[in-house]
Amino acid sequence: MGVNGSSQSAALQPPPHSEEIKVTFPQEHVMLLTLNRPKALNAVSPTMQGDIERVLDWFDNEPGLWCRAVIVNGEGRIFCAGADLIAWNRRQNRGEGDNNEDIIAQKHGFAGISRRSTSGKPIIAAVHGGAYGGGMEIILNCDLVIASDEAVFALPEVKRGVVAIAGGMPRLARIAGHQLASEMLLLGKPIKASDAASRFGFVNKVVPKSELLSTALAWAAEITSSSPDSVQSTKRALMLTNQYAHVEDVVAAHVQSKESRRQFEGDNIKKRKPVWTNPAKL
Known part of the structure; x- marks a missing residue:
């Protein structure tokens, strides 16, 4: 291995x-x-x-x-x-x-x-x-x-x-x-x-x-090369589209997700130069 x-x-x-x-x-x-x-x-x-x-x-x-x-x-x-x-x-x-x-x-x-x-x-x-x-x-x-x-x-x-x-x-x-x-x-x-x-x-x-x-x-x-917080939050939104039929339901579920909260509250959202840090544990 x-x-x-x-x-x-x-x-x-x-x-x-x-x-x-x-x-x-x-x-x-x-x-x-x-x-x-x-x-x-x-x-x-x-x-x-x-x-x-x-x-x-x-x-x-x-x-x-x-x-x-x-x-x-x-x-x-x-x-x-x-x-x-x-x-x-x-x-x-x-x-x-x-x-x-x-x-x-x-x-x-x-x-x-x-x-x-x-x-x-x-x-x-x-x-x-x-x-x-x-x-x-x-x-x-x-x-x-x-x-x-x-x-x-x-x-x-x-x-x-x-x-x-x-x-x-x-x-x-x-x-x-x-x-x-x-x-x-x-x-x-x-x-x-x-x-x-x-x-x-x-x-x-x-x-x-x-x-x-x-x-x-x-x-x-x-x-x-992109923000790990943004990538993982984006993937969560994509996965939620398989669970909900309506756009508003997807948006609401995504905003309430752990990935979305971390992305909004994390340090990477504040960065304007792409020097990303490890996202916090969910």
Whole structure:
């Protein structure tokens, strides 16, 4: 479990985790979380699920941690093939398979990301190869999605006898609209990165594969050059738009949020030169 990056980042110690994920700090205030089951196409196992949840909870809540953005990517040929169906079948055979109650009980959804709503720090997905099923549901809940030009995306659950219920359906419908969401969900066919950006709207930028990580790091650097109080308050407002239908309800909830109060009361709002300080613990 190596920690790379600057001298500040070198002191950071994420919680213990298996080799199914890698956690590094490639530049100041940025964490890189890599899905690390390349032989299984980064399919999410119960172990990986627990690892991601613990690391992201730590990332969100560690008082001394001034990381302000996380990049999620995948080792090997693709970003993520979804759930580990071998492990899922084993649980089914033991009578331990997921049911509707289990899905509701998953606080943060698939891979600890697909329904994560508590984080005030931006999540950037850097997608190569493909994102399928649960892997697609992960990126639909990320704040920014950068894809390589050879990446493909699919929600093929209807062809497998299951449903994309871990947060993917409502988010895709909000982003793409009912008809385009239906095209992906009811046909179950893969789409190209270019279509994901131009037609469906859930990819922000398409780049050559060789530029994928560098682009994600550059975007993270832009985020971390701004006030951390303002960034986290802004993300809270964005997340609240998924919970409330009316603008006034979003505004009222945001003004009353911890992030908004901290932003108005903190030292960073007083600064006119961008020399940001660590935001106070919420």
